[in-house]
Amino acid sequence: MEEEQRMKKSSLDRKAFGEGMRDGVPIGLGYFAVAFSLGIAARNAGLTPFQSFLASLLCNASAGEYAGFTSIAAHAAYLEIAIVTLIANARYLLMSCAMSQRMRPGISLGHRLFMAFDITDELFGIAIARPGYLNPYYTYGAVLVAAPCWAFGTALGTLAGNLLPLRLVSAFGVALYGMFLAIIIPPGRKNPVIACLVGICFLASYIFSVWPVTSGWSEGTRTIVLTLVIASGAALLFPRDTEEEA
Amino acid sequence: MRNAYVYILIMAGVSYAIRVLPLTLIRKQIKNRFIRSFLYYVPYVTLAVMTFPAILHATQSPLSGFLALAAGIGAAWLGADLFKVAVLCCSVVLIAELFPL
Numbered sequence: 031m032e033e034e035q036r037m038k039k040s041s042l043d044r045k046a047f048g049e050g051m052r053d054g055v056p057i058g059l060g061y062f063a064v065a066f067s068l069g070i071a072a073r074n075a076g077l078t079p080f081q082s083f084l085a086s087l088l089c090n091a092s093a094g095e096y097a098g099f100t101s102i103a104a105h106a107a108y109l110e111i112a113i114v115t116l117i118a119n120a121r122y123l124l125m126s127c128a129m130s131q132r133m134r135p136g137i138s139l140g141h142r143l144f145m146a147f148d149i150t151d152e153l154f155g156i157a158i159a160r161p162g163y164l165n166p167y168y169t170y171g172a173v174l175v176a177a178p179c180w181a182f183g184t185a186l187g188t189l190a191g192n193l194l195p196l197r198l199v200s201a202f203g204v205a206l207y208g209m210f211l212a213i214i215i216p217p218g219r220k221n222p223v224i225a226c227l228v229g230i231c232f233l234a235s236y237i238f239s240v241w242p243v244t245s246g247w248s249e250g251t252r253t254i255v256l257t258l259v260i261a262s263g264a265a266l267l268f269p270r271d272t273e274e275e276a
Numbered sequence: 277m278r279n280a281y282v283y284i285l286i287m288a289g290v291s292y293a294i295r296v297l298p299l300t301l302i303r304k305q306i307k308n309r310f311i312r313s314f315l316y317y318v319p320y321v322t323l324a325v326m327t328f329p330a331i332l333h334a335t336q337s338p339l340s341g342f343l344a345l346a347a348g349i350g351a352a353w354l355g356a357d358l359f360k361v362a363v364l365c366c367s368v369v370l371i372a373e374l375f376p377l
Contacts, residue, residue: 060359088288098287115290121319126298146296201370203334204344208365210323215352231324265313
């Protein structure tokens with residue numbers, strides 16, 4: 031009987047793995063295009079294609095890597111890179127918290143360690159959208175397809191960013207911002223607080239970039255300060271109830 | 277010049293720590309309302325701050341960056357997915373810079 035259950039579970043795991051790989055394909059394609067533009071940012075920071083490949087393979091974070099590369103370009107202190115990465119990736123902390131609530135009781139530590147490796151907006155999104163407990167093999171399938179696209183796309187961007195005409199580099203350079211917009215704009219339709227918040231952030235970020243007191247700060251420092259101040263303000267003025275978790 | 281590999285390892289270490297700590301340590305629901313709200317708002321604030329005005333300097337002219345921003349906001353508002361918005365922004369810049377005013 032126990033043997034039968036184990037067989038059933040293993041076939042379900044294999045099915046989930048296949049479904050993960052299938053769902054990972056469109057994500058991988060999207061990653062490739064965005065990673066290309068990230069690779070250009072890495073090149074501007076003076077990284078080699080191998081270094082940008084390594085960074086993407088290990089970090090798996092668009093905004094986080096972008097912020098990191100910007101800081102590297104400015105020869106930031108190591109501590110600043112750590113804080114910038116922390117701030118830019120803070121949303122993964124929240125996603126990891128959300129995933130922790132959906133883990134099968136008694137799941138092994140190994141699964142937790144591997145599932146954490148590639149928590150991104152998209153991979154988190156497709157995993158959490160499935161009913162019931164999270165199946166680690168579904169995540170592994172999706173990661174196996176999407177992660178290499180991300181890493182090779184970045185390396186190629188760093189490599190070919192040199193060869194492409196300036197006009198194309200300029201065009202690819204905004205892909206990343208397009209992706210950011212696709213994350214921050216849609217929730218504003220349902221939640222006016224977020225829509226206003228985005229507007230305030232644009233304005234404050236612009237003011238910080240031209241105001242003589244703050245314009246000398248690095249982009250990373252400005253991002254940290256603005257994030258702490260604005261997100262704290264929003265949390266104090268518009269605290270969220272447990273039930274309205276998206 | 278600091279070492280690029282040290283930079284990358286710091287980025288990788290912090291990125292992984294952020295993702296692995298909650299998943300391995302938290303076995304219960306977070307209760308603190310301020311922390312929950314703060315964490316909820318952080319992604320939107322960070323990404324918005326990083327997008328503007330940086331997008332204006334990512335292109336060869338601020339105008340094409342601005343057009344990409346407007347198109348991206350419009351498409352995202354109408355529900356286009358991540359990939360479509362990114363491609364649209366790129367296309368707008370490409371076209372805008374092909375035909376400078």
